[in-house]
Amino acid sequence: MHTHGGPLTQLRRGHEESVLGLLRRHGPQSRAELGRRVGLSRTTLYDIVATLVASGAVVSSAADAGPRRRGRPVERLSLDPSAGQAVGVDFARRAVHVAAANVAHEVTGSASAAHPAGLSWRRRVALAEELVGSVAGKTLRLTTLGTAGAVGVGVVGPVRLTGEGHVPDGPLADLAELLGERFGAPVLLDNNTRLAALAECSWGAAAGSRDVLYLRLSHGVGGGLVVNGSLHRGVDGLAGEFGHITAEPGGRPCECGGSGCLETVASVGAVLDAYRAGGGRADDVDTLLAAAAAGDRVALRVLEAAGTRTGAVLASVVNAVGPLVIVLGGELAAAGDALLGPVGRALDAHVLPLARDGVTLRRAALGEAAGALGGVALALHESPLLARYPGADDLEEAL
Amino acid sequence: MHTHGGPLTQLRRGHEESVLGLLRRHGPQSRAELGRRVGLSRTTLYDIVATLVASGAVVSSAADAGPRRRGRPVERLSLDPSAGQAVGVDFARRAVHVAAANVAHEVTGSASAAHPAGLSWRRRVALAEELVGSVAGKTLRLTTLGTAGAVGVGVVGPVRLTGEGHVPDGPLADLAELLGERFGAPVLLDNNTRLAALAECSWGAAAGSRDVLYLRLSHGVGGGLVVNGSLHRGVDGLAGEFGHITAEPGGRPCECGGSGCLETVASVGAVLDAYRAGGGRADDVDTLLAAAAAGDRVALRVLEAAGTRTGAVLASVVNAVGPLVIVLGGELAAAGDALLGPVGRALDAHVLPLARDGVTLRRAALGEAAGALGGVALALHESPLLARYPGADDLEEAL
Numbered sequence: 001m002h003t004h005g006g007p008l009t010q011l012r013r014g015h016e017e018s019v020l021g022l023l024r025r026h027g028p029q030s031r032a033e034l035g036r037r038v039g040l041s042r043t044t045l046y047d048i049v050a051t052l053v054a055s056g057a058v059v060s061s062a063a064d065a066g067p068r069r070r071g072r073p074v075e076r077l078s079l080d081p082s083a084g085q086a087v088g089v090d091f092a093r094r095a096v097h098v099a100a101a102n103v104a105h106e107v108t109g110s111a112s113a114a115h116p117a118g119l120s121w122r123r124r125v126a127l128a129e130e131l132v133g134s135v136a137g138k139t140l141r142l143t144t145l146g147t148a149g150a151v152g153v154g155v156v157g158p159v160r161l162t163g164e165g166h167v168p169d170g171p172l173a174d175l176a177e178l179l180g181e182r183f184g185a186p187v188l189l190d191n192n193t194r195l196a197a198l199a200e201c202s203w204g205a206a207a208g209s210r211d212v213l214y215l216r217l218s219h220g221v222g223g224g225l226v227v228n229g230s231l232h233r234g235v236d237g238l239a240g241e242f243g244h245i246t247a248e249p250g251g252r253p254c255e256c257g258g259s260g261c262l263e264t265v266a267s268v269g270a271v272l273d274a275y276r277a278g279g280g281r282a283d284d285v286d287t288l289l290a291a292a293a294a295g296d297r298v299a300l301r302v303l304e305a306a307g308t309r310t311g312a313v314l315a316s317v318v319n320a321v322g323p324l325v326i327v328l329g330g331e332l333a334a335a336g337d338a339l340l341g342p343v344g345r346a347l348d349a350h351v352l353p354l355a356r357d358g359v360t361l362r363r364a365a366l367g368e369a370a371g372a373l374g375g376v377a378l379a380l381h382e383s384p385l386l387a388r389y390p391g392a393d394d395l396e397e398a399l
Numbered sequence: 400m401h402t403h404g405g406p407l408t409q410l411r412r413g414h415e416e417s418v419l420g421l422l423r424r425h426g427p428q429s430r431a432e433l434g435r436r437v438g439l440s441r442t443t444l445y446d447i448v449a450t451l452v453a454s455g456a457v458v459s460s461a462a463d464a465g466p467r468r469r470g471r472p473v474e475r476l477s478l479d480p481s482a483g484q485a486v487g488v489d490f491a492r493r494a495v496h497v498a499a500a501n502v503a504h505e506v507t508g509s510a511s512a513a514h515p516a517g518l519s520w521r522r523r524v525a526l527a528e529e530l531v532g533s534v535a536g537k538t539l540r541l542t543t544l545g546t547a548g549a550v551g552v553g554v555v556g557p558v559r560l561t562g563e564g565h566v567p568d569g570p571l572a573d574l575a576e577l578l579g580e581r582f583g584a585p586v587l588l589d590n591n592t593r594l595a596a597l598a599e600c601s602w603g604a605a606a607g608s609r610d611v612l613y614l615r616l617s618h619g620v621g622g623g624l625v626v627n628g629s630l631h632r633g634v635d636g637l638a639g640e641f642g643h644i645t646a647e648p649g650g651r652p653c654e655c656g657g658s659g660c661l662e663t664v665a666s667v668g669a670v671l672d673a674y675r676a677g678g679g680r681a682d683d684v685d686t687l688l689a690a691a692a693a694g695d696r697v698a699l700r701v702l703e704a705a706g707t708r709t710g711a712v713l714a715s716v717v718n719a720v721g722p723l724v725i726v727l728g729g730e731l732a733a734a735g736d737a738l739l740g741p742v743g744r745a746l747d748a749h750v751l752p753l754a755r756d757g758v759t760l761r762r763a764a765l766g767e768a769a770g771a772l773g774g775v776a777l778a779l780h781e782s783p784l785l786a787r788y789p790g791a792d793d794l795e796e797a798l
Contacts, residue, residue, distance in 0.1 A: 041440070158753055211634050225719065227626065227633075234721015235610050235757050244751040245715040257752050313715070316644040320624065320716045322633015352643040353656050354557055358634050 015040060015048045020057065020079065024104055028061075028078035049077060056141060057083040057103045079103045084142040087183060088375025089128045090154040090192045093117055096124055097372035098131040100140055103149075105380055107203070109135040110369045125178055132183075145185040152375030153179060154192030160236050188378050190231070194240055195374025196366070197224025198231050200327045202377040205365040209325040213317060214364070215242055217310070217339075218330035221263040227321065231378070243267070245316065247309040262313045266306040268331055274302040285331045292338045303335050304342045311346025318351050323358025329370070333363050414439060414447045419478065422457065423503055427477035448476060455540060456482040456502045478502045483541040486582060487774025488527045489553040489591045492516055495523055496771035497530040499539055502548075504779055506602070508534040509768045524577050531582075544584040551774030552578060553591030559635050587777050589630070593639055594773025595765070596623025597630050599726045601776040603764040608724040612716060613763070614641055616709070616738075617729035620662040626720065630777070642666070644715065646708040661712050665705040667730055673701040684730045691737045702734050703741040710745025717750050722757025728769070732762050 015038075022037050023029070035045050052058040059080045062073040083103040090097040094117050099110035111131045115124065136142050145151070159172060176187045197214030206212040212226040221243030225232040232239050243263035244256050251260025252270075264270055268285045275288050278298040282288040292299035314326055326347075332339055344361050351359055366373060421436050422428070434444050451457040458479045461472040482502040489496040493516050498509035510530045514523065535541050544550070558571060575586045596613030605611040611625040620642030624631040631638050642662040643655050650659025651669075663669055667684045674687055677697040681687040691698035713725055725746075731738055743760050750758055765772060 227631065232626065232720065234723075236722060236754075238751070238754040238757065239719065239721035241718045241751045241754070245718045246711060246749050249711065258749060312645060312648065316712070316715045317719045319640045319644045320638065320719060321631065322638035323635060324633075350645050350657060352637075352640045355635075355637045355640070358637065 012048070015044060016052060019045070019048055019052060020085075020103060023058065023077060023079045028076045030074050030076055032074075034077065053077075055083075056080060057085070081106070082141055084108075084136060084140040084145055085149040086376045086379035087132055087142065087145065087149075087151045087185075088154070088195070088372040088377070088379065089132070089151065089179070090195065090369075090371030090375060091124055091128070091156070092154075092192060092368075092371065093156055095368070096127045096131060097369055098128055098135055099369060099372040099376050100132060100135045100142075101376045101380060102140060107373065107376060108140050109137075110372055111135050112368065112372075121175055121178065125175070125182060128179075129182055142183070145183060150186045150188055150379035151179060151183045152195065152378030152380075153187055153189045154195040154371040154375050155189060156192060158238065158241075159189055159191045160238065188375075190233075190237070190374075190378060191222070191224075191240075192371035192374070193222040194224035194231055194233075195372075195378060196329060196364075196370035197226055197240070197327070197374070198377045198381075199366055199370045199374035200329070200364055201226045201229075202381070203366065203373060204370065205327045205362040206325040209360075211322065211324045212327060213242075213314065213321075213324045214327045214329060215310070215314065216330040216364075217266050217268070217306075217328065217332035219268050221261075221267050221330075225317075225321070229381070242313065242317065245313045247313050262310065266310045266332070271302055271306050271332060274305065275299055278302060285334075289332075289335050292335055300338055303332075303338045306332070307339045307342030308346045310339075311343040312350050314343065315347050315350030318347070318355060318359055323355045325360045325362060327362050327364050329364030336363065411447070414443060415451060418444070418447055418451060419456065419484075419502060422476060422478045427460075427475045429473050429475055431473075433476065452476075454482075455479060456484070480505070481540055483507075483535060483539040483544055484548040485775045485778035486531055486541065486544065486548075486550045486584075487553075487594070487771040487776070487778065488531070488550065488578070489594065489768075489770030489774060490523055490527070490555070491553075491591060491767075491770065492555055494767070495526045495530060496768055497527055497534055498768060498771040498775050499531060499534045499541075500775045500779060501539060506772065506775060507539050508536075509771055510534050511767060511771075520574055520577065524574070524581060527578075528581055541582070544582060549585045549587055549778035550578060550582045551594065551777030551779075552586055552588045553594040553770040553774050554588060555591060557637065557640075558588055558590045559637070587774075589632075589636070589773075589777060590621070590623075590639075591770035591773070592621040593623035593630055593632075594771075594777060595728060595763075595769035596625055596639070596726070596773070597776045597780075598765055598769045598773035599728070599763055600625045600628075601780070602772060603769065604726045604761040605724040608759075610721065610723045611726060612641075612713065612720075612723045613726045613728060614709070614713065615729040615763075616665050616667070616705075616727065616731035618667050620660075620666050620729075624716075624720065628780070641712065641716065644712045646712050661709065665709045665731070670701055670705050670731060673704065674698060677701060684733075688730075688734050691734055699737055702731075702737045705731070706738045706741030707745045709738075710742040711749050713742065714746050714749030717746070717754060717758055722754045724759045724761065726761050726763050728763030735762065 018038055022034055053060055058077055060075050060077050062075055081102050081104050084100055085103040086101040088099040095112055095114045097112045099107055101107045111134055113127055113131055172189055176189055179187045193216050200206050200214050201212045210229040215223040223242040224240045244261045246260050247262040247265050248260035252264040253259045254261035254264045272282055275282055280298045288299055292303055318324055340361060347359055417437055421433055452459055457476050459474050459476050461474055480501050480503050483499055484502040485500040487498040494511055494513045496511045498506055500506045510533055512526055512530055571588055575588055578586045592615050599605050599613050600611045609628040614622040622641040623639045643660045645659050646661040646664050647659035651663040652658050653660040653663045671681055674681055679697045687698055691702055717723055746758055
C-alpha cells in the first residue's frame with residue numbers, strides 16, 4: 001500500500017514542498033536565491049532540487065547572462081506547469097467526478113461520468129483512471145505525482161480516519177490501497193460532502209475565508225466545517241454531522257436512531273412530505289422549487305419552516321465555534337431567498353449579538369464538481385506532507 | 400507596549416524554544432548533540448545558546464571526562480530549573496489568581512488573593528505582581544521570562560483578539576501593555592473560562608486529551624473548546640459561547656438579547672429560580688446542592704431538567720465538531736451524578752450513534768486556580784512564539 005512513508009520520507013517531502021512553495025510564490029530563481037529563502041543546508045537543498053528536477057516538477061535553465069556578466073551562466077529553477085501535483089476523485093453514488101491541478105496549484109481540468117448505482121469499486125476506480133487520463137491528456141504529466149503530489153478522494157458516508165495519514169479503516173482501506181497502486185501517490189480519503197466544503201472554501205462561495213461551515217440540504221443533510229483554513233475532522237474524523245443536530249426536540253424519528261434531527265425537517269424528502277401534507281403536489285424537488293418560484297404559498301411555507309429550523313441549528317454551531325461564512329448547498333439551496341431568507345432570519349435571532357456581524361450566509365457556488373475539486377484541495381493543502389509543515393513560508397517572511 | 404515583536408524576533412524566539420524543547424525532552428547534552436537534533440546552522444545555534452546561557456535559562460557545565468578522554472572537557476548544556484518561563488494570571492471578579500512554571504514546564508506554585516469587586520486595574524495588576532513574587536520567591540527567577548517566556552492572562556467577559564499575537568482590542572489593550580511593562584515579557588490575554596478549559600486539558604480532568612469541551616455552569620454559563628490540543632478561538636476570538644446556544648426554543652429572555660439560551664435554564668440563578676418555583680427554599684447554590692444530596696425530590700428534578708437540556712445542547716456541539724471529552728465545571732457541577740447523570744443520558748439520546756462511544760463526560764478537576772493555570776498553559780503552549788513553530792520536534796523525531 002502507498003502510505004506517506006516514515007518520518008524521514010515525510011521530512012524529505014516537506015522539504016520538497018518548501019522548495020516548490022518558494023518557486024510558486026516567487027517565480028523562477030537561482031539555487032542561491034532559493035537557498036537564502038528556504039533555510040535548508042546547502043547539501044540538503046541541492047539534493048532536494050535534484051530530485052524535483054529528475055521528477056520533472058522543476059526545470060532548470062540558464063538565465064540570460066547580462067552583457068557584463070562573466071563566467072558560466074546562472075542556472076534558474078522554475079516550476080514546469082505541465083507537471084501534475086494533485087488529483088481529486090469523487091466517488092458519488094451514481095457518478096465519478098475527477099479534477100486535477102498542476103504543480104503551480106492551478107486546476108487544469110475536471111470531468112465526470114455517470115454509472116449505475118452499485119458498480120464495483122474496481123470498475124469505479126478504472127473509470128476514475130480513465131477520466132483522470134482524459135483531464136490530464138497531453139497537458140499534464142501525472143508521473144510527477146509520486147514525488148510531491150497526492151490524490152484526494154471523496155466517498156459517500158462517514159469516513160473514520162486514524163492516525164496522521166488520513167488512512168481510513170475498514171473496506172475503505174482497500175480502496176485507498178487500490179488507488180495508491182494505480183496513481184503511484186499517497187491517497188487521502190474523506191467524506192465527499194466535507195470535500196465539497198473544502199472546495200467551496202478554496203474556489204467557491206467562501207473563497208478566501210478561513211472559517212466556513214458548509215451545509216448540504218439534499219436527500220440527506222450533511223456538511224463540513226473548515227476551521228482556520230483546514231477541514232476540521234474531529235476525533236476519528238466524525239465532525240460535521242450537522243444533519244443530526246436536534247432541530248425539533250421529540251420530533252420525527254431519524255435514520256440515525258435519534259429523533260427530530262435536522263435531516264428529519266430539512267432534507268429533500270422531509271420538505272416534500274411537508275409540502276404534500278399541506279396539500280401540494282410534487283414528486284421531486286424541482287417541482288416543489290418551481291411552485292415556490294411561482295408564489296405557491298404552501299411551497300413557500302414549507303421552505304420557510306425548514307429554513308427557520310436550519311438557521312436555529314446553524315446558530316448553535318456558530319455560538320460554539322465562532323463566526324463563520326455559512327455556505328448552503330444541495331438541491332434545496334436552489335430555492336434561493338425562499339430558503340436562505342428564513343435561514344438568515346433564524347440565524348439573527350439565535351446567534352449571540354456580539355458574533356452576529358461576523359456571520360455571512362451564501363449559496364454554494366460550485367456544482368457537482370465540488371467533491372472532486374475538494375479532493376484536489378485536500379491533496380494540495382491538507383496532506384501532512386504538503387501543508388502545515390515547518391516550511392519556507394515562515395522563514396521567508398521573517399527574512 | 401510589549402508585543403511579540405516583528406517576524407525576525409519571532410523567528411529567533413522560535414529557535415530559542417526549539418533548543419529549550421530539546422533540552423526539556425532529552426536532558427543535558429553537548430552543543431554537538433544539540434546541533435545534530437535541532438537542524439539550525441552552527442552559527443545560529445551557537446548564537447541562540449549564548450543568549451539562553453546569558454539569560455540564565457540554560458547552564459553550561461563541563462561534563463565528566465571519562466578516564467580515557469583527552470583534551471578539554473566537553474561542555475554540556477542543561478536547563479536551569481530555577482528559571483521561570485511562564486506566568487499565569489487570572490483576574491476574576493473578586494480575586495486575583497496566579498501560577499508560574501519553570502523552563503522545564505513544571506508548575507512551581509500558585510497563589511490567590513481576594514479583593515473587593517471593582518478594584519482598579521492598576522491595583523489588581525500590583526496585586527498580581529505581589530502574588531507572582533510570592534510564588535516565585537527564591538525558587539524561580541522571572542528575569543528569564545523576557546528571553547523565552549510569556550505571561551498568560553485571563554479576564555472576565557469576551558476577549559476579541561485581532562491578529563497573530565493575541566492582542567486584544569479596546570481597554571484590554573491597556574491592561575496588556577501595563578502587564579507587559581511590569582513583567583518584561585509578551586502578554587497573551589484570553590477569557591478566563593476559556594483558560595480554565597485549557598488548564599483542564601493540560602493538568603485536569605481531560606489531561607492527555609486533545610479534543611475537549613469545557614462547560615462552566617455558574618452564575619453565567621460559558622466554556623471553551625480545545626481542538627487538537629489548542630484552544631479554539633474562532634474568528635475574532637468569539638468561540639465557546641455555549642451559554643447562548645438555544646436550549647429551549649421560545650424560552651425565557653436572556654441577557655444576550657436572545658431567548659431560551661442555555662444560560663436561561665442551566666445557570667445557578669435559573670436553577671435556583673426553578674427550585675423556588677417548585678416550592679423549594681434556597682438562597683444559594685450550596686443549599687440547593689445539599690437538598691439534592693439529601694434526596695430532596697424538587698432539587699433533584701430541577702437538576703435533572705437543567706442537565707437534560709445541557710446534554711442536548713452539548714450533543715449539538717459534538718455532532719458539529721466531533722467526539723470530545725466533555726468537562727463540566729462551575730458550582731452546579733458539584734452536584735455530581737444528580738447533574739452529570741441526566742447530562743450523560745441526554746448526550747446519548749442526541750449524539751449521532753457512530754460518535755457516541757467517542758464522548759466522555761467528566762467533572763472538572765481543578766478548582767479556582769484553573770484560570771491561572773490556564774494562563775500558564777496559554778503561555779507555554781499557545782504562544783505563537785513558543786508553540787507550533789517549525790521546531791526541533793519534527794526534525795528530531797525524523798532523525
